[in-house]
Amino acid sequence: MPVLATARSRAGATLLGLVTAATVGAAAPAAAEPVTTDSVLVWYDATAAAITAGGATTQVTNNRTWAIAWLAAARAQNTTHSPLGRRAALAGAVHQTLATLIPGQQAAADATLAAELAALPDRKPVRDGVAAGRAAAQRLIAERTGDGLDPASVNTPFTVPAAAPGVWQPTPPAYAPAAQYGNRVARPFVLRSAAQFRPAAPPALGTERYETDLAEVKAYGSATSTVRTQAQTDTATFWLGSSLTLYTPILRAAVAQSPASIADRTRLVALFHVAAVDTQIATSDAKYAYQRWRPVTAIQAGGDTAWLPLHATPAHPDYPSGHNTYSGSAEGVLTGLTGPHARQPYTIGSPTAPGVTRTYTDWHQPSVENVDARVFSGIHTRNADLAGIRLGSDVARYVLRQAPALLR
Template identity: 60%
Template sequence: MRTPARLLSRAGALGAALVLAATATAVADPGARAREDVAVEWFDVTAETLSAAGAPTQITNSRTWAIGWTAATRALGRGDSAAYQDAAVAGAVHHTLVTLVPAREAELDAELAATLERVPDGSAEDRGLAAGREEAAALLAEREGDGLDPTSVGVPFAAPQSAPGVWQPTPPAFGPGLQAGNRDARPFLLESPDQYRLAPPPALGSERYERDLAEVRDYGAADSAVRSPRQTETATFWYGSSYTLYTTPLRVALTRSRASLPERAALLALFHVASVDTQIATSDSKYAYLRWRPVTALRAGGDAGWTPLHVTPSHPDYPSGHGTYSGAAEGVLTALVGPRTAPFELTSPTAPGVTRAYTTWRQMSQENIDARVWSGIHTRAADEAGVELGLDVAAHTLRHAHELFR
């Protein structure tokens, strides 16, 4: 797997500049962080809004983050006083959320009023609020019809004709392929959904293919005799939504960064732009190769009763979407806040009562790789390729960030 150092070298001048700013030992403007932290405040508002009434599709929610925080970053480039900047962030994110999640308008209006209450009245506040709203409105118009709404994303994919290696609906629901619509959506920064299409998965019957399938058979079975309790816990911990699981690490990175407000807003924007573009690229590779899932392969090979530890998601094996999301997150966080952080705790809605601690973003990628094998729902090749794809899209996002923040 590519090392973080190699990733940073590929990320371009923006990543290098921001990681230096984010890990600096002193804040350029000490007063900027002494006041109420508007970035953390509106991070929490965004997370709470989407948790309460967001879209049912992960990529649609990431799109909302990407629009709101890209607009905020653009607006921040138009003024530098504290009053202007706080009002600009609040104006951009508020306008985005009210537009895309109108059911939360009353709560969002109250949050905006609370922010503006502590911002000194005057022209700086007025200009910041107007700039944030203008940038949000412009970006919302620019992204209209991008194919990232739940209906477009959720277009069912009919199963192809059955053949060795070809994806088929999986038990117990045997439903149509999901997230197929992602591959037709318009990316933020990728030139096309297939720009980073992966090389083909290991050939059927190859040494790598047989080794990976045997590993899933032994370690991913519901009744596995070799999977340890810790491995079972890992599989269960990472079984849930990557979008949900990575909200806490991103907040940790935001709150611990010593970078300026514009740079921290850019961190949030780039994280979610990379997430959206990675999910689009993931769908492209998945539906280009249509590799069957382990449960289908094992049952077709004569293991008719084999059942995975966790229910297999209804889309092809290669690459793992959890892997791609994790790779994109690792890439952006490594480049912009550094590869390591002080220990932080993470919980998971799919593993109640379990708390894990991490000190590097790479740890989470490695656990995602292992977890999907131990869940019985992905081959290791699909997991590792997924992380690589996410890293590639993250590096592309950082190299082209100047196009986003025009």
């Protein structure tokens, strides 16, 4: 599968060091960081909990909150060489962001901040670090105001075109209005434009590739499929949930296993979510540029009017697959900054498969499963999935190239 360039994988383990050097400059090596509390995980879990409890209804808006909080922290950490100062800068930036963007969760953020500060000495580097973090968050929140990533802007109404072969139409059972149409004109963090990495057009109707892909979905993605195995059904169900929800524990595993500094791991979280935001903007650009119909529409139009997918089709066009653009972006950042393999096996669950867990040893296998899952669910063609992986990977690669400037 064309997920990541081999050369990029080989270079992955060194990229974070290059980003760090370019950002911090000639900073002297810091003393060993406090190990009594892993502050990066403390604030990671606090961010995840705040978004779960009080986040937006749109996924990209929640990725934006992550990106602002952790990018502000990374920038604030540049102002100090003190490990205590960097820990305090992380606390100040993430707390300020959560209190501002998810005010209903301020009490929980306040409690996390109080516990963190109680564990730190009352010294000038700590006080200065908290202040730097707060200031960086306030500046970045101001910079991102009006970026088009609020839920109302993301879901700007879309006028459905007249029905025609290949053209997207609302899908059963809900026939819901198109979602994420406004996302295509939101302001990226790094991309020059939403169309910068727009994939080539999907296969034309009637071509061999088009017919092969559609036949695969028809056979394996049907609600009443007789060829889909139980293992394939399980894969489809496991990966059906929100990409943000599914990838939050994957990123956490990378952060928890990393031996890198507080500053380096802060940058990892920041760049992951910056890339996720820009990827989703690029995804909507491509989806609404091509407006390719979903498999259920194509199959029913071809005469099998009773055909339905295993899982309900999301309310936006087929090409490219949003789950797979997210997966390609996630794999790209994780591979680029930590290498292709996890240091230890990690296990995740799924909100759409309660009680079920899966264990992985690298960042690539989730992408493989995401590609298959959308076909087995009956909601995407394989070509749309693979184009999604490529698009997310392209965005991730570009974000990492631009990271030194972004993190200043």
